[in-house]
Amino acid sequence: MYTIIVGGGKVGLSLVNQLNNKDHEITLIEKNRLLCKHISENTGDSLKLLINGDGTSPGAMTDCEAEQADVVVATTGSDPENLSVCQLAYYHFNVPKTIALVNNPQNEKIFKQLGGVVHTLSVTKIISDLIQEDITVNGIIELIPINSQVDIMELVVNKNFTSDGLMIKELGLPENTIILSIIRGNKIIKPTIKEPISIHDRLVLAVKREHKATVKDFFLNPQKYWEKFTNTPSSLLRKQD
Amino acid sequence: MNILVVGCSPIGSLLSRELSEEHNVTLIDNESTGFKELSEEFNGKTVSGDILSPEFLRSLESDKLDLAVVATMHEKTDVMCGQILAKILNVSRVMICVMDWQKMDLYKNFNFEILSLSHMAVNKIKLDTGS
Numbered sequence: 001m002y003t004i005i006v007g008g009g010k011v012g013l014s015l016v017n018q019l020n021n022k023d024h025e026i027t028l029i030e031k032n033r034l035l036c037k038h039i040s041e042n043t044g045d046s047l048k049l050l051i052n053g054d055g056t057s058p059g060a061m062t063d064c065e066a067e068q069a070d071v072v073v074a075t076t077g078s079d080p081e082n083l084s085v086c087q088l089a090y091y092h093f094n095v096p097k098t099i100a101l102v103n104n105p106q107n108e109k110i111f112k113q114l115g116g117v118v119h120t121l122s123v124t125k126i127i128s129d130l131i132q133e134d135i136t137v138n139g140i141i142e143l144i145p146i147n148s149q150v151d152i153m154e155l156v157v158n159k160n161f162t163s164d165g166l167m168i169k170e171l172g173l174p175e176n177t178i179i180l181s182i183i184r185g186n187k188i189i190k191p192t193i194k195e196p197i198s199i200h201d202r203l204v205l206a207v208k209r210e211h212k213a214t215v216k217d218f219f220l221n222p223q224k225y226w227e228k229f230t231n232t233p234s235s236l237l238r239k240q241d
Numbered sequence: 242m243n244i245l246v247v248g249c250s251p252i253g254s255l256l257s258r259e260l261s262e263e264h265n266v267t268l269i270d271n272e273s274t275g276f277k278e279l280s281e282e283f284n285g286k287t288v289s290g291d292i293l294s295p296e297f298l299r300s301l302e303s304d305k306l307d308l309a310v311v312a313t314m315h316e317k318t319d320v321m322c323g324q325i326l327a328k329i330l331n332v333s334r335v336m337i338c339v340m341d342w343q344k345m346d347l348y349k350n351f352n353f354e355i356l357s358l359s360h361m362a363v364n365k366i367k368l369d370t371g372s
Contacts, residue, residue, distance in 0.1 A: 056317060058347065080293070080317035088347060106294060114324045 002048075004029065004069045004095075006055030006085045007076035008039050011101055011123070015073060020046040027064040029055040056084040058092065066093040073099045079107045087116030108148065119147060149209055152180070155219055157201045169193035172226060176208035177215050243306050245269065245332075247292050247322055248313030252338055252358075254278040256310060261285040267301055270313070292322055295329050303330040311353075312338040320348060327352035 001024050005012050008030030016026055027049040030036050036052040043050075053060035055074065066072065072089035074082035079102060086098035102108045102122040111117040126145065141154045168179060168191055182189040183202040189195060197203070207215050218225050242264045246257045249270040257268040258280045266285035269292055270276060276287050290297040292313070303309075309326045311319045316339060323337040328351075335353035339345065342359040349355070 057344070059343075078317065080315070080321040083321050084317045091350070092347065104293075110293075110295065110321075110325060110329070113329050114321075 001025070001071070002069045003027075003071045003073065004061075004064055004066060004089070006030075006072065006074045006082075007101075008032070008035050009075060009077060012073075012075040013039065013043075015075065016043060016046055027051065027069075029053055029060050029064065031055075056081060056088060058088065061088060061093055066095060069093070069095045071095070071097045071099065073101075075101045077103055079103050083107075083111060083114065083117065086111075086118075087114075090116040090118070112148070145209075146206070151207050151209055151212060152204065153207055153212070153215075154202055154204050155216075157197055157199050157203065157219070159199055165196045165198060167194050167196050171197065174211050174214045174218050174225070176211050178206045180204045180206055242308060243267075243302075245301065245303070245306050245309040245326075247309065247311040247326075248319075249274060249276045249278055249287075250312050250314040251278060252314065253310075253312040254280065254283075256312065257285060258283045269301065293318070293325065295325055298326065298330055303332055306332050308332075308334045308336070310336045310338070314338065314340070316341060316344070320351070323353040324351055 003019060003024055004027045005015055006029045008028055012028060012030070016028060019026055025048045026046065028039065028047055029051045030039065031052070031054055033052055036050060040050050049064055051060050051064055053063070055061070055076070066089055069089070072086065072095045074085035076082055076085070082100040082102070086100045089095040090098045097118050098116065099119045099121060100111055100117045102111065102120045103124070105122050105125045108120045108122050108125065111120050145151050173179070179191040181204045182191050182195060182197070183204065184198065184200075205215065244260055244264050244266045246253050246260070246266060246268045247270070249257075249268060253268065253270075254276075257266050260266050261284040267288060268276070268279070268283070268285060269288050269290060271292060272289045275289070279287065288301060292298070303326065309332045311323045311326070313319055313322070319337045319339070323335050326332045327335040336356055337348075337353055338356045338358055339348070340358050342357050345355060345357055
């Protein structure tokens with residue numbers, strides 16, 4: 001996998017360190033000469049290539065063979081610059097995956113509308129989302145946003161879930177919600193539709209963002225939802241009584 | 242004509258002053274930059290705000306514009322602003338002023354016209370020297 005990172009600031013450098021393994025070849029492009037010097041002295045051999053240049057210019061992209069790249073990540077502190085990097089890589093070097101750091105959250109939507117940016121990463125948004133979420137209250141933990149639409153979350157089945165032992169297919173999960181895995185003690189269980197859910201199970205879920213509030217509410221007050229179902233299994237209704 | 246000029250740069254301010262004699266000109270720039278360079282003869286409207294915000298641009302009645310000229314002279318900002326005006330707000334004619342002639346090709350597929358200041362200067366000199 002060949003990754004080009006533009007911008008040698010904190011985000012760019014952390015990425016270099018995170019991706020530093022045998023499966024990744026990384027090139028870093030940074031404009032500031034002094035910063036480049038510092039980087040070259042401190043990153044050891046984790047970089048394939050370090051370019052002191054402008055990531056929005058075809059010259060630098062040609063130098064690092066951007067047409068071979070699998071991913072280009074723009075991590076500068078300037079959104080117009082990050083947009084330029086991604087559009088250059090996507091439209092002129094046919095890089096299949098471009099990721100832009102979004103410093104101003106309003107630009108997330110704009111980048112999508114303008115094109116050339118496959119994924120956006122808004123640090124401000126992730127942090128403010130985390131603050132707004134009741135992170136550990138109610139046993140629900142936000143894990144990671146997959147893209148602007150889908151999140152992974154983890155929750156612990158609590159005692160409000162009076163119907164201990166219901167099978168997944170009987171749960172009546174809200175739409176666009178999938179159980180990816182059940183963690184029971186130290187065991188990781190594959191969630192087949194017949195798998196019974198017990199209190200204290202940890203569920204890892206993929207959830208459409210627009211349904212997130214519903215999903216949380218569902219696991220906190222499941223009865224409210226079960227009552228609505230016309231096709232609720234009779235066994236379930238009895239258990240609730 | 243209804244004309245929007247983005248950026249009170251040397252070009253933006255001169256252009257606004259000249260055009261405002263005959264046209265309905267609105268000159269905008271970021272709050273921090275201000276309109277210091279603007280001549281008193283300017284006969285139009287100035288508004289400060291976030292020039293990369295579609296909501297702000299829309300509030301200036303972007304749907305009634307005949308022409309928008311983007312000239313903050315920060316190339317990437319100009320290119321992004323030009324794209325927002327042309328692609329998101331569908332302004333019929335958008336021009337951006339670019340210094341770096343080597344980047345001309347990069348922007349030719351966006352829905353705006355590019356004024357290369359380098360080319361203009363060079364062409365003028367070539368013409369004057371008869372080459």
